[in-house]
Amino acid sequence: MTSSIVWFRDDLRLADNPALRAAIDRGDPVIGLYVLDEESPGIRPLGGAARWWLHHSLASLGERLRERGSTLVLRRGPAERVVHETAKDAGASAVFWNRRYGGPEREVDTRIKASLREDGLDAQSFAGSLLHEPWEVKTGAGTHFSVFTPFWRACLALPSPRAPLPEPREVHGPGRAPASDSLDEWGLLPTKPDWAGGLRETWEPGEPAARHRLREFLSEDLGSYDRARDEPSAGATSLLSPRLRWGEISPYTVWHEAVEAGGGGRFLSELGWREFAWHTLFHFPDLATKNLRREFDAFPWPRLKPTLLRAWEHGRTGIPLVDAGMRELWHSGYMHNRVRMVAASFLIKNLLIDWRHGEEWFWDTLVDADAANNPFNWQWVAGSGADAAPYFRIFNPELQAKKFDPRGLYIDQWVPQDERGEPIVDLGETRKAALDAYEHVKRASRT
Template sequence: MSKTTIHWFRRDLRLRDNPALSDAAQEGSVICLFILDDEDAGTQATGAASRWWLHHSLAALTEALKQRGGRLILRRGKAGKIIPDVVSETGADRIVWNRLYEPWSIQRDKQLKSDLTDLGIEADSFASDMIREPWQVETKAGKPFSVFSPFWRAVQDQGDPPSPLPIPDRIYFHTGHVTTDRLEDWGLLPTKPNWAAEFEATWTPGADGAAARMAEFLSGPVNDYKDGRDFPARGATSLMSAPLHFGEVSPRQVWHATRSAMEAGDVRDAAGWSFLRELGWRDFNRHLLFYNPHTVTENFRDNFDSFPWRDDETALEGWTRGRTGYPLVDAGMRELWRTGIMHNRVRMVVASFLVKHLLIDWRQGEAWFRDTLVDADLANNVGGWQWTAGCGADAAPYFRIFNPVAQGEKFDPKGDYIRRWVPELGALPDKYLNKPWEASDKVLAEAGVALGKTYPKPIVDHADARKRALAAFEETKLKQETN
């Protein structure tokens, strides 16, 4: 008797290099299912900006399946209830999925696999979201890594990952009736106000959009990546983080496409490895989260548990709205709000500003990014924020406090990035663009800038904030030493 297999799409919204789908297609018919499981995710549920992306990515996947004679079944609720319901409705014998590594996903999937086995339903999971699984990379002592550089060397020592799988030649889709939600009824898109109005000019969600973006990046911009990736106005970054997060393209696809371009001489080795290193950083954050699930909400370094974070709603709101009075910080926060993305160098600056200049808990910044980034990824988000705060694995030293003025002058020397996102300062001379408070009244008037009116005064003085942050760190160290 022919098998019926449910392929549970999660963050693998593609047909190419989809190990679970390829396995399902080998025998019998396939039911393609996606579940919006906010209940199990809880506070880690998909944020608002990512929901915009998810809507369009699911629409693209629906169309890709339709072109092959299939359909995507949509259900909303707890996966542990919905999957047995679909099994009962369809008589499916088996379910397959590709693994995820968030703590809540792991807990849910283990329980689900156990429950399905008790029901006599076969359940299998596959590797799809990383270059190497967390347990495949370990120290010489057989332990998990907590420092990136040796982790990355260990990944490289294992050589290239397996080649990507093609789209299955044939998928025999289940033809029986299965009820499905309407994507439009899920309300993933904003309405009034439509704060995502500019997203469509920036992004093309879906596997085709991911493939086009990767091809365009590897056709030339990647060769400026190593040196240009720190300059937000240069367009030297790949913008592949959201497609990777939603699984519209796999890490193996990105790896092999880059390596092929390097071997063909189209991509310089230094540039190619610099880019692939970021895939390694992505894996490293998953590795850390897999072995340290408590770090979703707790410090990796528990000596930071007594750190004197401040509650300052006014300062937090100024930061979220891009009204801090520091042009590079404000440019980054406004880029985030309007496009759902922020340049990586600027992310470090704005994160440092929140936790060190304002002494606001990194968890508040992580929550804001999770809601406003289209590429919001729990492992990357938590890892990045804890790295910046100094409380994470392989973290930046706490005394490394980014000077937002110096960062702007170094990495946006002509002011193109700031002028794009903070246009009210556009007429200021370059000399004052990162520090408008140093301009004379005459210069400000000629540029149409009125500090405190058309553009805010700094909400904190950099030198004073730096002293306060270092004092807080010393206080934390002293408490640790006396306990």
């Protein structure tokens, strides 16, 4: 008796999972596999908050597969070796997965697909994480887009995203499953110290909670989304980002249910930004380490002052909106989008710290830390990215607070009055220094 393996990666769900659906349709018993790969070249190690989320999401997925008659095998090591070994142990004749779009991940997947096929297995990949494949969205000249508006217009002109696949009620598993690591052994949860209390208070990882949150958002918040999405105290956004990042819910499901709920274009276009970030990563695999606009390589970053970076990381800059955001992040693994923009701008343009330091901190502390969205947005704020905010547009965090948190509700929630210190830098002076540095980039790019 042979079996089919579904190799789960950033798609920790049963509903609308094309690889799982194809494996079930094949008729052989189905085995789920998750590989913790910290060894394949170029794969970025997960940050601490992401590891916390992953632990709980895998626990939920394993339980759901067991309830339906199958199992989730957990193994650790370089994916190329582990997938082969598991296929052998399981006597599998097929391995199916949903595609990944990062550079090193694609290389790994391409090699595995070729070698499995050489061994006579049926290896297939499916589209499950993006609404459109990156190679399908092209300019008239056949190149990829570097500006969002025409990109999104081109996406909307394509056939609408396919309808989501229903959740399988049964997943018929093998009589005896191959050996699995225990999830606890992987040590994904922090222990000494256990800093995850705020994460536990804030989130419930796993597919059922993701679906619940989507429904709740669509019935309660979608109507006020356009008006209130920029106010950090309004609770008006979907909070779907970690769920989309881990694939507990598919973008197809979100898209179709939002459209049915009368979802405004504004919310759908945020899904468009997610697409745009991923398509950009597909074309620029070094997005997290290299300026997309190479003239920014000439940016004269001053020598890093670690005390300033630490103050920013720990929400002790003396700028209330920035400190509130950084404390929200530290506590909950999340920060509201408007505040992400202000906190990132402050790091880059008032502290004159290279965006890559901020990107790394977010990578380690966000539960939605996403290989495309995070560096894409950091480069957007820095001015070095695709369709980026111009460098000379420098957010004034005090005016931003007046505009988007006029009653100070968000700031009060995260920074008590008696913890508000003096600003660690002068906003006006640092703004001028940043503009001078930018002039340098402009001059360098002309010569």
